[in-house]
Amino acid sequence: MGPRANELAPASSATSSFTMLRRLPIWLVILVLVGLFVLYSMLTGDYLSTLQFLVIGVRLTVVSAVLSYALALAVGLIIALGRVSRNLLAYNLATLYVEIMRGVPLLVILLYAQFVVVPGLSNWLDLNLHTRLLWQRNSAIAGVIGLALGYAAYLAEVYRAGIESIERGQMEAARSLGMTYGQAMRHVILPQALRRVLPALGNDFIAIMKDTSLLTIISVSELTYYARQEASRTFQYFRTYNAAAFLYLTLTLLLSLGVRYIERRTSGGRR
Amino acid sequence: MKRMTTWLMALVLTSLLAACGGTYTTTRQIDSMGTTAPTSVASSTLGAGTTGATSAATDASTAAAMTMTSGATLEASATAMDTMTAGSTAASATALETMTSGATMASTTMSTTGTMSAMTSTAMSGTTGVTGTAMTTLTPVADLKGRAVVVGSDTTYPPFESIDKTSNKIVGFDPDLMAMIGQLINIKPEFKTANFDTIFTALAAKQYDAVMSAVTITDDRKKQVDFSDPYVTIGQRVVALKSNSAIKSYTDLKSNNYKVGVQRGTTGEKAALEKAGVSDANVKRYDDIAAAFADLKNNAIDAIVADGPTVGNYGEQATYKDVVAVVGDAFTTEDYGIAIPKGDTELQGAINKALAALKQAGKIDELKNTYKIK
Incomplete structure (x- = not known):
């Protein structure tokens, strides 16, 4: 706790202004200034039309990121519980899943989802034509499934790290109070574990937001898809990808601010 | 115990990789030995039609054999040669391709590029040699x-x-x-x-x-x-699923909310949007046309717009032959x-x-x- 230690020390006026400076998020100030400058130069020239075109893709980028992250959070938790479980079957299944999904590139998982899993599933389930079209026509669904299943493996490992970081005594104490394993997990271990891994989870949310750009390969019309379309018809690569990078940066910075806020909220009770 | 499992896993995986690599090289070696004799005959026959290539026949035989991988058997190359000598230019695509790759190296000595692009000149001169005209003139x-x-x-x-x-x-x-x-x-x-x-x-x-x-x-x-x-x-053409009889020409694409696959940045994309009038949201852009065909087969899109010869070629490939069909005539001239x-x-x-x-x-x-x- 660097800044806090400074606060406790008898502060001369020089140190207190120094402390002020230290607590100010200078990186954010620089970023905002640069951002405003960039925005100014962007909104004056041809950038406006490029941005207006790319913004259409932001919706699907956000939607697929949020959906796949939510799915990954749920699937990841189940797998993490398998990973820490004493049940041989659950442990091995979960470990197998993590090792496979972590070892295959996300891009390959997405290609699987689009060209193998989704067509295969709808054949196997023998869906009627209407559902089949709905689900097969929308490559975003395959994309979300692929992203979520890939990220579930990473998130499972994050969860596991959190669960294993909780002292063994906690579980023993909970069990000796008469809680079942499940109750102890739910009421004692997981709340503490989640709080500890919150920064890592947030980090993965930002990562999944960026990785939605991979969906362009299965022609989901998200931000990168529009950027490539714009670039291939105007040949203005510098301008187009600047605009795309700007939009991505805006999304991820907003996210990281949100993650910080949630972290501060949840860590309140602990201090 | 746990450490042992890890080592065991590492061992199994490495040996698996090694096995894959090993099989690959041995098959290639066996193949190159096996195909030497017939190809050497074949390439010298070819060489007769080409000036100066005869001396390269021995080099070519090994080189040609190298290019044939596990799939190519003696019979296959023999058939390829037969078709060639029969003088038919419309030999089956595979036979021609085998042919071309076989002849690649023959030309290497002539143009010394060593790249594949050089080969087909010899393949061509081979073809023309057989049919009677000499390319090298x-x-x-x-x-x-x-x-x-x-x-x-x-x-x-x-x-x-x-x-x-x-x-x-x-x-x-x-x-x-x-x-x-x-x-x-x-x-x-x-x-x-x-x-x-x-x-x-x-x-x-x-x-x-x-x-x-x-x-x-x-x-x-x-x-x-x-x-x-x-x-x-050439001209842009439409390819659709055989099961969908409603798409008869490019004018049908804009109806029924049909999804149309195109390759990004091509004139096919432009033609689908501007000439066929498909809405921007219904045009699905792919990195390459192969992915679009995969999606068409999986029923994820309804049609593809691309250069006529190319959709024709994909449509004739074994994977797509029974599923897709080129519909209507070319609707642009490019x-x-x-x-x-x-x-x-x-x-x-x-x-x-x-x-x-x-x-x-x-x-x-x-x-x-x-x-x-x-």
């Missing part, structure tokens, strides 16, 4: 002093350019034509695989010396790069040209002269027949 039209020319090409576009299934080399109409041009103007063309949607920017940035990738000459592209004279005229960076007038002029000479000698028409391009 054409006199050079320019001398660029053996300049190395790197040609960018999106190699997922048969019959113009694709990666051969057995030899893993770039084959097709464009490399063949470029090899012939190379002989006439003394350049050493070398084809490199590229992404189509960035190909002109890469060319303008001098990453390549030329782009030959079934490129339609358009005014938009002319702003970026220069073009040679046209060498082939000229293919070789793209050259702005200002390279030397190369542009030489290529134009070579194209004119080849056109006059009927070589381009022969090549079109070989690759079934109408």
Whole structure:
């Protein structure tokens, strides 16, 4: 706790202004200034039309990121519980899943989802034509499934790290109070574990937001898809990808601010 | 116990990888030994039609054998040769491809490029030798002093350019034509695989010396790069599922909310949007046309718009033959040209002269027949 230690020390006026400076998020100030400058130069020239075109893709980028992250959070938790479980079957299944999904590139998982899993599933389930079209026509669904299943493996490992970081005594104490394993997990271990891994989870949310750009390969019309379309018809690569990078940066910075806020909220009770 | 498991896993995985690699090399060796005899005969037969290639026959035999991988058996190569000697230019695509890759190395000694693009010239001269006309009689039209020319090409576009299934080399109409041009103007063309949607920017940035990738000459592209004279005229065509009888021509695409697959940055994309009137949201853009065909087969899209010869070629491939069908006639008229960076007038002029000479000698028409391009 660097800044806090400074606060406790008898502060001369020089140190207190120094402390002020230290607590100010200078990186954010620089970023905002640069951002405003960039925005100014962007909104004056041809950038406006490029941005207006790319913004259409932001919706699907956000939607697929949020959906796949939510799915990954749920699937990841189940797998993490398998990973820490004493049940041989659950442990091995979960470990197998993590090792496979972590070892295959996300891009390959997405290609699987689009060209193998989704067509295969709808054949196997023998869906009627209407559902089949709905689900097969929308490559975003395959994309979300692929992203979520890939990220579930990473998130499972994050969860596991959190669960294993909780002292063994906690579980023993909970069990000796008469809680079942499940109750102890739910009421004692997981709340503490989640709080500890919150920064890592947030980090993965930002990562999944960026990785939605991979969906362009299965022609989901998200931000990168529009950027490539714009670039291939105007040949203005510098301008187009600047605009795309700007939009991505805006999304991820907003996210990281949100993650910080949630972290501060949840860590309140602990201090 | 746990450590042992880890080591065991590592051992199993490594040996698996090693086994894969081992099988691959041994098959290749066995193949090359097995096919030596028949191919040497075949390539010398070929060589008889070509001036100067006979001496390369022994080299070619080993080289040709090398290009045949596990799939190619003695019979296969023999059939390929048979078809060739029968003088039929419309030999089956695979036979031709095997043929071409076999002949690649034969020409290596002649043009010393060692790249695949050089080969097809010999394959062609082989074909023409059999059918009776001699290709090598054409006199050079320019001398660029053996300049190395790197040609960018999106190699997922048969019959113009694709990666051969057995030899893993770039084959097709464009490399063949470029090899012939190379002989006439003394350049050493070398084809490199590229992404189509960035190909002109890469060319303008001098990453390549030329782009030959079934490129339609358009005014938009002319702003970026220069073009040679046209060498082939084609049109956009529609391919749809056989099960969908409602799509009969390009005019049907805009109805029923049909999803239409195109390759990003191509004239097919433009034609689908502007001529066929498909809404932007219903046009699905792919990196390469192969992915679009995969999606069409999986019923994820309803139709594809792309260059006529290419949709025809994909439509005839075993995977798609029973599922998809080309519908309606070509609905645009487009000229293919070789793209050259702005200002390279030397190369542009030489290529134009070579194209004119080849056109006059009927070589381009022969090549079109070989690759079934109408």
